[in-house]
Amino acid sequence: MDTVKAQQWLIGIFSILLIVALIIVAGVEMKKSRSFKPEIEIDDMSAKCITCHEKKGIAVKQIDAWKESKHAVSGTGCYECHEAAKDDFDAFTCTGSDILIGRHPTPKDCAKCHEQQVAEFADSKHAHQFWLLKNADRAVFENPIATRHGCEQCHNIGNIWPDGSVGECDVCHAKHSFSKSVARQPETCGECHMGPDHPQIEIYLESKHGNIFKAKSAHWDMNYTSKQGEPIPLEVPVCTTCHMEANETQPLTHNVSARLAWESQMTWSFRTVWNEEELGNWQKKRERMEAICSSCHAPDFYKTYLLTADLVNLQYNEIRRQFVYWTKKLTKNGKISRLEVNGKFYSDPVLNGWDEDPEHLMYYGWHHEGRRFRMGAEMxxxxxxxxxxxxxxQEDLMEVIKWAAEHGDTEAKKIAESKHPAKFITYALYDMPGNAWGIPTKTNTTPFVYNNYPDYWDRVYKNVEAAYQRGLLSDEQWQIWLDRYENKEYYLGNKFSNSPVVDSTFNVYKKRNEYDLKKMKEQVIDLVLPGKSFFKGRKF
Amino acid sequence: MKFKEWLLERFPIDYEKFVEFNEKIFIKEPIPTHMKKWLFVMGATPLIIFGFQVLTGLFLTFYFMPSPEMAYESIRHITEDVRMGYWIRGLHRWGANLMIISLLLHMTRVFFTHAYRKPRELNWIIGVILFFLTMTISFTGYSLTYNQLSYWATTVGTNMIKEVPLIGDLMLFFLRGGDVVNTNTLTRFYTLHVMILPGIIFFFIFLHIVILRLHGVSIPEGFEEKYYSFYPHHFYKIIIATLFLLTLMSTLTVVLPPGIGIPADPSVTPTHIKPEWYFFPTYRFLKMVSLHVGIYATAAFVLVFTFWPFIEPLLSKEKRKQTIFSRTAGVLTLIITLILTIWETIVI
Amino acid sequence: MAEEDKKVNRREFFFKTGVFTALGLAILAFFRNLLLYIFPERKEKTFHKYLVAHEKEFKKDKRPKQINIGKTPVFVVPYDDHYKVMSGICTHLGCIVKWEQDKDRFFCPCHKGEFDRMGNVIGGPPPRPLDEFKVVVENHKVYVYVEDKVRSPWA
Structure with missing residues (x-):
């Protein structure tokens, strides 16, 4: 080791090791902990606005937001959007200057550059005037001032402006950053799509999609550009993914109605006919939605899933039919009445009567609970x-029938006093053997309808067939249903329900259940306290 | 040949004498045979690393900006943006750590082989001074990164200077350039780190080596008094050590790249603050006792440590007993230092 | 014996050459890395689109439109079905040119430089035509490509 020769060896070896180390050093990329914002070229006109606004401290944060926007980088300054002609409805001369500007840039202004997006939006139900066309007069029940920041705030998304354009882009694309990631955030949709009447955001957050999004999205880049032909860059969809964005086959659209097959917010669930000429019938729209589903799921799964949701919508109609039957009958018999002033009605027994219980209950059964029933199934x-x-x-329907019984309706009385479980099912049923989640074994052995009506599946068959023949289900869906119908013992799991393996597993829990019940009885049910009731023996 | 003559005419040194001098001082420098053992290379290691520190430090000044606004950002820039920046910084940072490790090893070796004994007492003292200078330059360098940990280490570290009797307050004021750690502190530390301290260290290294050369390398007990010449054997050894150190530091940099931490925030003290590991023993000790006791005890230890070559003969006249005293003191110091370091490492 | 010696010498020579070549390469690699550190990386320039005009602005009026990109005055000149976008900085000594509609020319007041509608020099001292931007028209909107810059102390 001590010889010069050995040392030369060491020099050679360490030289080579060092070369290797230095090559590795040169190849390492350090992670960048910060990125710099792009430099923006502020044009003279915007510079004028910004200088004055900043000096006076008016809406300064909006300027900061604009500086973060893509607009700022691409040369779209203040005046490009706030430009106004003298007789524009919102034109005013900005204080302390001679600049004529528009206070409210409308979709018409946005369309100067984003023509397609504005056109698509105007063609969507977001722009629809349904709440004015067939509305309840809110002022009857809720104060006008409440509607300013209530109804009107959300429905501003479909505002018709004095310039004739419709919509409010910054409802989703929050001004002035117009950030895509903000527009994409589920909570943005949830600003309006929440609460008792259409809790889409709550439904989404309950779903597996929403849960995974919440768990993992903190570090996702939500600011991506959605392009047809490219895969969805998210692990799970947000609202916009399914309802608007592009995937391998679908283009990005600002028409949220292009992929919806139902009008399931309506009093009755019906297949959408919204702009059929251009968007195609409901089946065409469903195909678009399925094309998005197919980015992640197998057709077998999502087609079954959607068929189930469709049958829920159809089932809702049958319950709805009952509500309508009873309120109409009660109106006809003079048990309930409509609000009326000078020959004009302010309530409708099948839409929005609020002064008598049956009307009130039916309103809930549609506008709140009926929607939750259907939208929950869809999402x-x-x-x-x-x-x-x-x-x-169901509870509301029974309340209506009870109310009718109490108010002397003999038919209702008969139902109310009946001892048969079928008293709750005063209507026809849809069903489908099994579900999209798997093959159950014991689940379908218990339902009353399966066990007491030998012709149950024949009845259901006829109902589904009728819906199919009415065009409410597609050929393909009918085939999927038939396949399940023909193999219903398999899909219902009855085929397996008495097999030894299933039984032995089931019996474990059966025994535990029996033990639970026994212990519950011992511990608490049979417990009698020595202390007396404080009410007993009280002198009235 | 022509060039040589041309040059010698304009730079008239006695060439023959120069060659002779070079041969005598460098090429034929007599190296005792025990130096062939790698154990005894620990003295050259800090020198080699110091060379690297000067080089990489110089390179870092190409991009570093000593201002509170830019210090952290420029270090981020060096680490993340500049090509090879993380490497230069990594070499500098690992170099600092390795330099202290190798100094500790060198001192341990010198102490236990009694190389500090008469007539080499002064060189021991110079060595100890060099060690504390190295600690100081490491501390000032660490402060320059201006992240949360380094900022608060600076604040706490400089506060201790206040305890120095009589001139403590003045020294603190001088170091910080104000009452609190501020812009002046950073530029002062920068000047100390890149100009003053390296200059002083350079001077002491020079002195250290001159004294070493004048005495010749001490020969530990049990080795015979035989010599070989510096070139080529020992020269190669230096090359190997250099290559090894550079490879080691580069590899360490790739495996454990230098971090940038969180930007310094004078309004928030981090929950867990710790100095660099080489201050752990002192830090732990100061936490155990009151500040005054701690500082005076530390100072006393430093003094005894520094003047040990003169203290040792006072303890006993017998060489054998001296050796026993020294060994005991050395082993005790080592064990206590190790315990304090490990303790501070594992306790949050 | 002499043969043997030669062989040994030759082997020795190759060995030494190998060792010192490796050492030389290591030193080279070290300095290469150092040099890379000193010389800041020249990043490839990237560009983004910047809106300068809408086509309809030129429907009635074919006059060059002046706008500013940052502090640089820029002229958008429609011709046939295309657009030419030129910097308004005179190529002579950097004064700002202005459009003279009646004379159908860009004129630089500093040294009487003259450019035609397409930016070519037609008189005066300017050494070359006005600098041009790369233009792209999309959806009736005229964009130019502007170099990407970032707001950083290191740009």
């Missing part, structure tokens, strides 16, 4: 389909 909100949905709808 994976199990609890909204079930407890916030059908349970409440």
């Amino acid at each position: 994976m909100g199990a609890d909204f389909t079930q407890w916030h949905g059908i349970w409440e709808v």
Whole structure:
């Protein structure tokens, strides 16, 4: 080791090691902990606005937001949007200057550059005037001042401006950054699509999609550009992914109605006919939605899933039919009446009567619970389909019937006093053997309707067939349904329900259940306290 | 040949004498045979690393800006944006750590082989001074990164100077250039780090080596008094050490790249603050006792440590007993230092 | 014996050459990395689109339109079905040119430089035509490509 030769060896070895180390050093990329914002070229006109606004401290944050925007980088300054002609409805001379500007840039202004997006939006139901065309007069029940910041704030998304354009782009594209990531955030949709009447954001957050989004999205780049032909860059969809954005096959659209097959916010669920000429019929729209589903899911799954949701919509109609039957009958018999002034009606027994219980209940059964029932089924909100949905709808229907019975309706009395479980099902049923989630084994052995009506599936078959023949289900859906119908023992899981493996598993829990019940009885049910009731023996 | 003559005419040194001098001082420098053992290379290591520190430090000044606004950002820039920047910074940072490690090892070796004994007492003292200078230059360098940890380490570290009797307050004021750590502190530390301290260190290294050369390398007990010449054997050894150190520091930089931390925030003290590891023993000790006791005890230890070559003969006349005293003191110091370091490392 | 010696010498020579070549390469690699550090990376220039005009602005009036990109005055000149976008900085000594509609020319007041509608020099001292931007027309909107710059102390 001590020889000069050995040292030369060491020099050689360490030289080579050093070369390797230096090559690795040169190849390493350090992670950047910050990125710099692009330099923006502020044109003279904008510079004028900004200088004055900043000096006076008016809406300064809006300027900061604009500086973050893509507009700022691409040369779209203040005046490009706030430009106004002398007789524009919103024109005014900015204080302390001689600049004529528009206070409210409208979709017409946006369309100067974003023509297609504005046109698509105007063709969507976001721009529809339904709430003015067939509305309840809110002022009857809710004060006008409340509607200013209530109804009118959300429905401003479809405002018709004095210049004839419709919509309000910055409802989603928050001004003045117009950030795509803000527009994409589910909570942006949830600003309006929430609450008891259409809780889409709550439904989304209950769904697996929403849950994964919440868990993982903190570091996702939500500012991407959605382009047809490119895969969706998110692991799970947000609202806009399915309703607007592009994927491998679909183009990006600002027409949120282009992919919807139902009018499931309506009093009755019906297949949409919105701009059929250009957007095609409901099946065409459903195809678009399915094309998005197919980015992540197998057709087998999403087609079954959607068929189930469709049958929920159809089922809703049958319950709705009951509400209408009873309120109409009660109106006809003079048990309930419409609000009226000078021959003009302010309530409608089948839409929005609020002064008598049956009307009130039916309103809830549609506008709140009936929507939750249907929308929950469409967007994976199990609890909204079930407890916030059908349970409440059904309860309201029974309340209506009870009310009718109490007010002397003999038919209602018969139902109300009946001891048969079928008293709750005064209407026809849709059904489908099994579900999209898997093959159950014991679930379908218990339902009353399966066990007491040998012709149950024949009845259901006829109902589904009738809906199909009415065009409410597609050929393909009918085939999927038929396939399940023909193999219903398999899909219902009855085929497996008595197999030894299933039984042995089931029996474990059966025993535990029995033990639970026994213990519950021992612990608390049979407990009698020595202390007396404080009410007993009280002198009245 | 022509060039040589041309040059010698304009730079009239006695060439023959120069060659002779070079041969005598460098090429034929007598190296005792025990130096062939790698254990005894620890003295050259800090020198080599110091060379690297000067080089990489110089390179860092190409991009570093000593102002509170830009210090952190420029270090981020060097680390993340500049090509090879993380490497230069990594070399500098690992160099600082390795320099202290190698100094500790060098001192341990010198102490336990009693190389500090008469007539080499002065060189021991100079060595100790060099060690503390290195600690100081490391501390000032660490402060320059201006992240949360370094900012608060600076604040806490400089506060201790206040405890120095009589001139403490003045020294603190001088170091900080104000009452609190501020813009002046950063530029002062920068000047100290890149100009004053390296200059002083350079001077002491020079002195250290001159004294070493005048005495010749001390020969530990049990080795015979035989010599070989510097070139080529020992020269190669230096090359190997250099290559090894550069490879080691580069690899460490790739595996554990220098971080940039969180920007300094004078209004928020981080929950867990710790100095660099080489201050752990002192830091732990100061946490255990009151500040005054801590500082005076530390100062006393430093003094005893520095003047040990003169203290040792006072303890006993017998060489054998001296050796026993020294070994005991050395082992105790090592163990206590190790315990304090490990303690501080594992306790949050 | 002499043969043997030669062989040994030759082997020795190759060995030494190998060792010192490796050492030389290591030193070279070291200095290469150092040099890369000193010389800041020249980044490839990237560009973004900047809106300068809408086509309809020129429907009635074919006059060059002047706008500013940052502090640089820029002229948008329609011709046939295309657009030419030129910097308004005179190529002579950097004064700002102005459009003279009646004379159908750009005129630089500093040294009487004259450019035609397309930016070519037609008189005076300017050494070359006005600098041009790359133009793209999309959806009836005229964009130019402007160099990307970032707001950083290191740009």
